[in-house]
Amino acid sequence: MGGGAAGSGTSPPSGPAQSSKDPIIVVQNINLSFKLEKNAMPALIDVSLSAYRNEFVALTGPSGCGKSTLLRIIAGLIKPTSGNVRFLGDPVVGPRTDITMVFQNFVLLPWKTSLDNVAFGLSFRKDLSDEKKKVIAKDALDHVGLGGFENVYPSELSGGMKQRVGIARALALQPQVLLMDEPFSSLDDLTAERLRKEIYSLLINPESPIQTVIMVSHNVEEIVELADRAVVLSPRPGKVVANMLIDLPRPRSRKAAEFQEWVDKLYSYLA
């Protein structure tokens, strides 16, 4: 982190991709094929990528290229046909709680309050009492700006607030890797904009246990705004066609000329 740690916790670390070359997640030669009426349909072909310490990685590509599937392979939810995923050198063979996920559609249980939804994320922690879980959950809700909404049910929350609960549930787990599957695409533009502005410093800061964030997105501006690295997949079957560092200084302004250059550059890979 170097000098970045000296700054206040809330301001985003300046500079891209913190040059430290410490791979947190390594994806090696992933192949995946589906069986479709006896034929094997390739979905991902020889995908390799790395996510380094304090890096915000965006996975993108045209619809159906397998980017969400790749995210689930990293999460240990889907087994690849061949290849492997390593987390700090350790193979990921199944779901684990130090790698956790924020979902596109929030996936909150409608019969639990926001506090209980966040605490539900900790249900694997047999060592914690229910009271302790609630204290952690309350902290996580405060952290995402939902203090005072502990006893509200998801049906009474707006989309943006629901996603904040979803993020709080992930943060409460103190994960080292955070995976986000199109976290802003179910939100309206204004809400998404506001949440996007907060998310980077919320996830990547000296106090956060999160070492790396991998986000699936098809929104080019969003990627240029948030990501330190963009990995572009080809149309189905997905292959890596570009893997580049977005070395824009933070905070990033959409109006800056360099920002637009990056947007155009990414579009050229997607078109």
Place this chain on the structure above:
Amino acid sequence: MIVALIFSVLFSLAIGIAAARNKRAEAIIIPTIDVLQSIPILGFFPLVILGIAAAIPGAAGIDLAVVFLIFTSMSWNISFGVYEAVKSIPQDFIDLSSMTETGSLQRIVSIYIPASLSRIAYNTQISWAVGLFYLISSEVISSESSGNLQVHGIGVDIFNYGSAGDFSAYYSCLALLIVAVVIWQFIFLREFSLWAEKYRFGDDPRAGKKDWLLKRYSWVNQRSLAKLFLVRPGRGVTGFTSTLSRFRRGLKYSILILFLVFLVFEVGTFITSARAGATFNLSILSAAPGDEAFILGGLAFSFVRIWYVYFLVVLVALPVGIGVALHERAYNALVPVIETIASVPAPALLPALVPLTLVAGGFAGELTAAFIIFLGMIWYILFNVMAGIRTLPGDLWELKRSLLVSPVQAWRSIYLPAVATAFVTGSITAIGAAWNTLIVAEYFGSTGGAPLTQVGYGIGKIIVVATYGCGSSAIADANVKLCGMINADGGAGDGLVLTLSILSMTALVVAFNLIVWRRVYHFVTKRYVYNR
């Protein structure tokens, strides 16, 4: 049966389209169907069959009555399906047809009917199962009514062989019935429903292919319940909260119920006078308070009977439904099997059940009744619960896996709450169905002889005995008071007791729906619906 189905579809198209396109027709048709579908139809069957048989003598009259009963059992949900389908046609299509100056007949043929097809298809599936139950029950009841006025059908054959003790013939009839049901369902209904799926607006047509079995039982989610509780699908409850519309609605329902009371009473007394050869006079009404007290007792017994069987059903159906639906292989392997068992109408199993329950001695009748009610209820809950699990979105499973949620926690925090709505839906329909099964479950007669099985006391028994009288000594032994009362009033049957019984049962069912189920339903749909 096919005749009744065709009539049902034609009737439903006419009624459904009329209700959807005409405000005035909607105001009359929708509440009428509401009331009609929430009452136990089978309870009315004795009235219908005797009424029609009195008007049209001979076997033709009874055949007509059977067709009519099946028709009434099958039509309501199809009508609602058509109504909703036409109502939910995107306005663009209506506008398009107006702009191209399409005639109204052409509009019906080219827009309304195609738009209704997928709803008709899957409502036909549920109607078929319901209709089959009524077919067997009504054939059995009608053959009971008098020796030589029998309709011909598998129900009568099954029943006759069974009660005559010819079990090889009985089992071959039963096997034949099952084979016919399976062929019909898996070949005709399935193809029809897949074909009709092409006519859906908006949705992915492939969605219809999987889990078509579940649709049969999950139609109630939207249809009957929403209607029962005066909630129109797609509009929510709020549309009905204004006091004025509530008042007008209440008025409409009261008038309808009064009319129904009048109709039932007329038919009831007409039958009594026709059968007893006596002329009707108002003096018989003086017996009403005493009869009513007796009937309320019967209702109470039946109520308790239904509810204890319901709890047994829940104990089995809830864990089994969730457990099977959770496991892909178990689900794929077991659903066709369960479906086949479910398609056998419970009354057809009675002759086979009776010898088995004899071990219970004095409680044999009670045990048989419990079996029939159990079989009449369990499928609604089982299939609804399975559908509740199967329709949960994939990312919920991913959440469960990625959070390493243990099975115990998953049952407590995910599965049980997730099926709450489907479970309540299934329960409401199951209890409704249970009232219908009472007619067969509480008193199962045989052609001219002693009843095969009967319970001591219950509304179903009262209805059957009040219709056919206390001909045989076996009944008199079992329930002296019931027969004494009926014999004193007229001999062959008792129109007053019959009328009061049916009305009391209907009132109880409707009141229970409005007071208890409606609240429960609102509660679960408010909190326990998993949607986006």
